[in-house]
Amino acid sequence: MKSCLYECEVMHARFSPRRHRxxxxxFLFALDLDELPDLPRRIGxxxxxxxxxxxxxxxxxxxxxxxxxxxxxxxxxxxxxATPGLKARVAAYLRSHGIELGDGSVLxxxxxxxxxxxxxxxxxxxxxxxxxxxxxxxxxxxxxxxxMKPFFVPADPADAGRGVFRxxxxxxxxxxxxxxxxxxxxxxxxxxxxxLAIRIDDYVGEERTLxxxxxxxxxxxxxxxxxxxxxKYPLLTLRVIALIHWHALxxxxxxxxxxxKAARAADQRDLYRPHASLKPAPLPSAPSAS
Numbered sequence: 356m357k358s359c360l361y362e363c364e365v366m367h368a369r370f371s372p373r374r375h376r377x378x379x380x381x382f383l384f385a386l387d388l389d390e391l392p393d394l395p396r397r398i399g400x401x402x403x404x405x406x407x408x409x410x411x412x413x414x415x416x417x418x419x420x421x422x423x424x425x426x427x428x429x430x431x432x433x434x435x436x437a438t439p440g441l442k443a444r445v446a447a448y449l450r451s452h453g454i455e456l457g458d459g460s461v462l463x464x465x466x467x468x469x470x471x472x473x474x475x476x477x478x479x480x481x482x483x484x485x486x487x488x489x490x491x492x493x494x495x496x497x498x499x500x501x502x503m504k505p506f507f508v509p510a511d512p513a514d515a516g517r518g519v520f521r522x523x524x525x526x527x528x529x530x531x532x533x534x535x536x537x538x539x540x541x542x543x544x545x546x547x548x549x550x551l552a553i554r555i556d557d558y559v560g561e562e563r564t565l566x567x568x569x570x571x572x573x574x575x576x577x578x579x580x581x582x583x584x585x586x587k588y589p590l591l592t593l594r595v596i597a598l599i600h601w602h603a604l605x606x607x608x609x610x611x612x613x614x615x616k617a618a619r620a621a622d623q624r625d626l627y628r629p630h631a632s633l634k635p636a637p638l639p640s641a642p643s644a645s
Contacts, residue, residue, distance in 0.1 A: 357387040357462065358394060360580060361551040363571030367602075369533075371564045373609045377602055381466075381591055382574070382584050385547055386411065388442040388461045399578035400585070401467075409581065411467035413441040416478060417495055417505060419448045424502075424629035445480055449491060452507045458485040464547060469592045474499075476595065479553065481518075481546055492520040492544050494555075496530060499599065500616065500630040504528045508542045518546025523558065527624045532613040533606050534565065536622045549573050 366378040386394070391403050391411065402410040420439055439447065441463075446456040465478035480493040492508040508520040523541040534557060541556040541563075550572055557565035574580055588594070607613065616623075617632040 356390060356397070356576065357460070358390050359385050359576045360574040360584070361385055361464070361547065361571050362574050362584075363551060363569050366568045367565070368567075369565045369606075369611075371559075371562065373606070373611050375602070375606060375609065375611075377598075379598060380588070381595070382571075382588055383464055383466060383551070383569075384409075384411075384576070385462055385464045385551075385573075388445070388463060391441075398576060398581065400581050406471070408585070409467050409469055410471075411465075415468070415473055416441055416463070416465070417444045417448065417480070417493070418503060418627045419444050419451075419505070421627055424626050424633055425624060445482065445493065448493060448505060448507070449482060452491070452509075454482070454490050456482060456484075456490065459483050459490060460485075460487075462547060464551065466592055466595075469590060472590075472592045474592045474596045476599070477555070479544065481544075483546075488516055489518045489520070489546055492542075494540075494542055494544070496526075496528065496540075498528070498530050499596070500529070500632075502529070502626050502628055502630055504626040506540065506542065508544055520544040520546075527622055528626055529616045529619075529623050532603065532615070533611050535559075535614065536619050538564070547573070 360382050362380070362382045364378055364380050366376070368376040395402050395407070400408045404412050442461055445461050449456050460483050462481045463478060464481070466475050467473070475497050477497070478495045480495070482490045482492065484490055489510050491510060493505050494508055495503060495505045497503050504526075506522060506524060508522040510516070511519040511521040521543060523539050525537050526540045527536055529536055539558040541558055543554040543556075545552045551570060553569040555567045556563050616630065620633050623633060
């Protein structure tokens with residue numbers, strides 16, 4: 356089975372305008388999308404498109420069959436009228452970046468719903484062709500307003516096919532009240548193997564202001580391992596969102612400057628499921644004749 360777990364340490368270190376660092380341990384699912392329909396029969400505690408302690412619902416990820424904000428079209432796969440499955444949406448997104456997935460594979464590194472609650476700061480899709488060669492990666496970033504923005508991360512041309520993906524791009528997305536929307540994301544991703552190794556840096560110009568890493572060893576996905584991790588890392592998605600808000604409070608206490616989401620609404624682009632703060636106010640209705 357290609358699907359597995361990764362037991363990881365998450366680390367965030369802010370360098371400017373105030374120093375702030377924290378780390379915590381989590382585990383992540385790495386799910387081969389072709390194996391998803393069969394996984395509930397093989398792994399207890401896990402469900403696909405149905406309720407379970409751990410439940411992955413296709414609709415929770417990569418909604419490229421929906422219109423983008425502010426006015427972008429849906430991905431081509433939605434044109435046929437039927438709602439595409441998750442792998443079909445990944446293929447459509449890759450196609451929009453000039454990549455054909457064909458009979459290739461997609462490994463999704465993420466957290467599913469846990470006891471019905473879902474939150475992922477970022478999920479990763481590692482895409483390979485039928486011969487195992489890396490095609491590209493997708494980093495799907497989600498903020499606490501439940502907006503989602505995917506970033507296509509191409510293979511590093513200097514990597515010679517070993518599975519390193521690199522991208523630096525303005526995020527144009529509200530991720531944190533303590534980072535402006537035009538800060539650049541710098542993605543450093545490696546194809547998962549015995550280890551997961553991911554780094555995302557924030558840059559203001561040429562100054563690195565924040566680094567985030569996610570690293571840890573591969574663990575076999577079994578019912579027993581999943582039961583043990585349930586005890587070791589209870590209600591993990593709730594813990595992640597709680598830690599985000601706790602460290603936001605600590606940054607506020609350190610007097611790190613912050614800005615409201617609505618302050619630069621026009622600069623938040625190419626995202627899905629926009630929050631109400633980004634939607635134009637409805638025009639006043641005309642008075643009725645009497």
